[in-house]
Amino acid sequence: MSQLITPYRSAQPTGRDGFIQLLRGEWTKFRTVRGWVIAVLAVALLTAAVPVLLAKSATTNDAITCVRGQCQAESQNFATGPAGTAVVDSFYFVHQPITAAGSITARVSSLHGSGSRSLPPAYYALQPATQPWAKAGIMIKASTRSGSAYAAMVITGSHGVRMQYDYTHDIAGNGAAGTSLAAQWLRLTRSGDTVTGYQSMNGTEWTKIGTVTLPGLPATAQAGMFVASPQFVAAQGSGDNQLRAVTQATASFMHVRLRGGSVNQAWRGTQVGGEAAVPRDVRYHTSCGKPHCPGAVPPPQGGHGVTTGPGGSFTVTGSGDVAPFVPITDPVGVTLLGTLFALLVVVALGAVFVTAEYRRGLIRTTVAASPRRGRILLAKSLVVAAVTFVAALIGSAVALPVAEHYLRANGWRPPVWAQLTLTSAAGLRVVLGTAAIAAGAAVLGLAAGAIFRRSAAAVLAVAGLLVVPIILSLVLPLTTASWLLRITPAAALSLQTAVQRYPQVSSVCAPYHDCFPLSGWAGYAVLAGWAVAALAGALYLLRRRDV
């Protein structure tokens, strides 16, 4: 006789082993470890406090100074443009009044630059004869006041024909970029406050380049020829010092025709923006964004003007630029570098979230409960990324307005440095970017933890990729430093920069001034790529190895 024994079965319903349950399990693990909760609070606190402390101590006497109506930032003149931002508006203008309906046409037959002859020998060879963004062309401008609205058709040193207006706008014309174009016909027609730019090879067949509106263009504006040649900028060493030299360019204009002008008016030459486009009598000077820069060497500069030739031709010489003002220093970005402390905590947190399981043997329970290991890695990544994202978001949302307040009090203010508010696009990018960097770094730390199974090794590896490139970029020459910040996850810090850069303004992008070679989210893509690659490696090893 045998007796059947029914095994015990729990009356509880069977639990589901879905992803949601796994996610909840990982969240429970995270929130019940006191040290980790404290670490998350530390992330929020460090993200908020360190930038504010840095902003508070960021006093300088090099930010903005105004003497007799002429304002300078970082030893360079600027004017306030139509949009209320700082602009560079200094060039030689040969002009006549133009009424509400009129046009100006000219043929630019040559553009030649002559650089500074007094550069240090090592840099003399670096200097191109004609600056890539040297400009010669025709312009309709509200007035000869520096900073007033304008639209222009220009031939550039090596960027072809462009239509530019109101400083920040730049439309490429026809003709290969990267080449020097000569003998082009240019035309601007005005109808009220609308200006249309045309380009032609022969003066008969015209191609429209763009139609732009200049709000509030007065009934009588100024139209004419102009020449500008921006400063030559070069980095010294790791870019902590920048060498700037005044250059000039000369262009020949022929067949100049103005319609809608007054009768019997003569062409007048005006140096817009005054002679002191750079500190008076300085042909080159170094500027490092800090009070203690190596001294400047001031040779004289001159020779701007216009000469008329036979057959109504003009030869115009000028220097300066008509472009947005791009400051060297990025005070918001520099201030937010303070979040690197929080980032180290984030990396450690991500790593420990995995390695602690190995240390305590909990990983066996975890894997027994959810045998599909890819899901474990995903659930853990989501939890740690979400937690650090929120902590850093709160921290940076507090840091930005307070830091901005102190920066403005310390002289880093508009129009040169735009104010970043939480509702502005740039401010939002900085705050969300800081949170996203934290989340990315946490996932990278977590993946490294799964790969190495040792927290020390994981933190060291990730910090080595995230923080060490920055310090090396400050001592290595600029070209090597730029590469380092292109290929390592440190590239993501570009999201924390605030100075807007324009392709039509030559500037030195030095890590020393918190400029990153990849801009914005492109830099973040590098961090994301590293995180995904590390997760893939971690998944491979997690599947292959015993726990």
Place this chain on the structure above:
Amino acid sequence: MSRAIHAEWTKLRTIPAPGWLLLAVVAMTVGASALATGVVKCPASCGDDTTKLSLTGVMLGQAAVAALAVLAVTAEYSTGMILISLAATPRRTVLLSAKAVVVTGVVLAAGAVAVLGSLLAGRMLLPGNGFTTAHDVLALSLFHGPTLRAAGGSVLYLALIGLFSLGVATAVRDPAAAIAVVLGILYVIPIIGDVALNATWQHRIERWTPMDAGLAIQGTKNLAQQAIGPWSGLGVLGLWALAVLLAGWLVLRLRDA
């Protein structure tokens, strides 16, 4: 004491990690130094301090030194080995001193190799980049007093970084936290100092923080422009190491293992 040192030495040499880390100290130091001397060009940078440039890698190699020192302590806490160590050597001071002696010893040895390798790389690479007597740049040589001081000082610097990290690890006990604290102090503070917008703060950081002050020992040119003199800078790092070791020693004495 000698038995405790012998025990620590046995612990260190019988696991693979320290060996690899010492190798990393040499590889990272020489590699980063060679990168730095390989990319600079004269005449653009003829005025650079070639000795300091050749020793750039110390900045990277110190990370491996820190890892070694941190592991020497935290690995014991991770595995529970610390209980046995304390049972065998109940006097905390002796145990900590023995660890410090052994870590210092191996770091001095690896550091010397790394620094000599870096200088050798600089001596071989720099002339090819235009740093020749034609541009008034002399080849690197240990017979040049300041270069010898920079080289020897860099080895001492690495040893002090080891002691500093050992102190942090003893105080913190958790490997991830200890590494994060050490890297934060070593790397993030100098980054902040370099880019700081205020000259006074920049000067203060260059003068009083472990890495910036300690690496002043590498300067051989324009010493007057350095924020702190070579030996005083190394002294500042020494004070940091001493203070942190003291904190570690207190924690070791007052807290249960």
